[in-house]
Amino acid sequence: MLFIIQALSLAALAAKVLANPLPQQIHHFKRTCSTGPDTSSSFLANPAYSAAANNAATPSGYINTFTNLHASNNADGYQGYTILSAYDVASCANSCTARPSCQAFNVFFERTPPSSNSYNSTCSTATIKCVFWSGGVTAANAVNTGSTQNGFEIVIAGSNGYIKSAIAASPGYGPSTYLGNNAISAPNDCNGKNTYMGFRILNDAPFNATRCAEACSAQSAYNIAHPGSDGVKPLTCQFFNTYETFKNGVNQGQWCVLYSQSWGKGVATNTGYTYGKDVYTIGSSYAYANATDAGVCVKA
Template identity: 50%
Template sequence: MRSTFVISALVAVVAALPAPAPQEIDLSLFANIPTPTVIQATGTPDKIVTYDTKAILASATAASSISVAVSNAASSAASIVKRSACGPEPTGYGPVTTSPKDDAASFLANPVYGNTANAAAVPAGYVQTFKNLNASSSAYGYLGFTNLKSYDPSTCAAKCNAIKGCMGINVYFERDPKYTPDKTLCPNPASLTQIKCVYWGGPVTAANTNNPGRTWVQFSVVVAGSNGYVNQNIAAPSGYSDANYLGNVAINAPYDALGYNTYMGAKVFAAGPFNASLCAEACNAQNVYNLANPPTDGSPVQTCQFFNTYILSLNGKTALGQYCAMYSSTWANKYATNAGQYQGNDHYTVGFSYSFSNLTNAGTTPNPAAAIAQAKGEISASSLQSYCSTFLGYNDLNAYTTATSTTIPVSTVTSTSTLKVKASSSTSSSSSSSKTSSLSKRALPSSSSLATPTALTKYPGSIIFSACSALVTKVPKTATVTVSTATVTGATSKSTIIKTVTTTTR
């Protein structure tokens, strides 16, 4: 397992360019995903939960024309083993509380549990997220539990490390019944104390440690001395950099130095342990699809070279799933500023956030062709062609029009007038024999003389110039157009007047 490192000197962003709106978390991805609920079964022997890894990876590689998809993989729930009434429960190795009574209140007041939890050492490679709570965790990606013989977080961590996808552990004392409660024969039996080591596929936090216990017939199951730990050393997916830990914030990337939006959308995994390889596979699959289906407008293919993955939680308590945000360029830690967002009264928060870069191509060099293609699309969508004409200097060119009137057959009268005609981006009507060439472009106007539309302020002048040049239609240099004809009856004869217009640019 490789160590965490911090990405540096990744991509330059022009300070003068305005930042875009944040990459909002796409909450619609969770619309059809049920809120996960895991109830820790009481009085059961050790249990390890497994997931269909192949099915989860298959969902990760299901790319589409829209680089946003939902994957609802295997789900987990604690199973309750049916036992005979008043039968013996699994042996407990923790200290039992019987004074002043054998009840929940005495158990919670016993200082031995809190003292033990407070004195416990943090396992190597883990960070402690909370200490000595009276509740157990309901985190993300339930992976089972082990009943320990002593309160030893390091033993629990070692077992977690041996379980694929285990990233968080919760160690605590639990008051359980010595015999299986029965409402008639033994509704409230004597107690024993289990020392639980519970495995999770995501972070355990104080916020999601909210399960104080339950009532089993008349017996009160309660928790004391609950500690939480998270493993920060996660394995790097094949072909990607070591894990870069971002904490409780997600990447909120600006446009790149040329104004290009490198954000490619997101994908969600709703169950199973946290696994960065799922995002890497999603990135790779999207690249295969995009390369096989290039844009029809000739713009460059956008490929995923960087991703940010994290656990999204609801109201700080319920982990909804693993979120993968994909980008065509790598972004440094300073752009990790998105701590979550609100939807009505619900607060969606980020946790356990990591970023990874493609080792072969981190996408750190801005692509002018991609920026030009994006700018062309925004110019067309916002009807900014007239701005382009002014930006390129076309509106300052004068076209001289000669109007000739000819009277036939009595006499010929020729009159000439000079008119200014605005050269536009639309195609001019011309005869089939006319020759066309582009208008000569003058020096670009200064920023003080021409306001840049808001949609284009993120682009440097060179990108705007190229995009506008590709969109503004060439104007004919010389064109002869018949405008109208009329018949005039004079004193001695009938004459036909043909009016033509010849346009010559200077």
């Protein structure tokens, strides 16, 4: 009799387990066809993806650069990606912070082809990706809307971008241009004039591009307030390059190099130098231009 009771108890337990399956926690294995037609348009219109993106809190130390786009970034300095089990911006931020070269990241849902790894291989899945970048992620470089592979449409939904506060665009300046381990080595402008306006070395605080923007603006204000006696229009700072310098691999501080004209990556040729037995190198180099007046040279 005891055996029969135990058998009945086990059967009841099994029925209970089958009636109440464990909740699906692995979001990137979730069948997209379980929430509607398994099409790219249905994926893009899924309100759950929009809700996740719109409700995501911005992590401390980062600035939200865009929210809920249908495109991922094609930024500077690709640093790889991880797959998340949930739309967890904080987790992605922690991973970025733990990577010395990561300055920005992008989180999004990607429609992924059916896979034998999914618990149902006949439906596409929603993969949640966390992608790391050394350069800034902005709405302007969020241009990857997906692709078609073997007739299957890969699309993006719920895409959010975040950049570290330390390299985010400062008021009055445009987004950063990532120069990697190179610094600007500017030639003369179109009139043969030198655009270099000096430098500042900051070694009393963590790397922060805003301090260079303040130095650039302050230099302009000073020059305007103290014009030369020759009547020549004062130079104003319209562009700066900030980076870290290293002596034999040891950080020596943050540099802010100021210019009266904007320059592109083509003149970012300064990689450092060797002095005696010491090797000086450059890292985390970013350039910023005045958002309203980049100081473009006009031939006199």
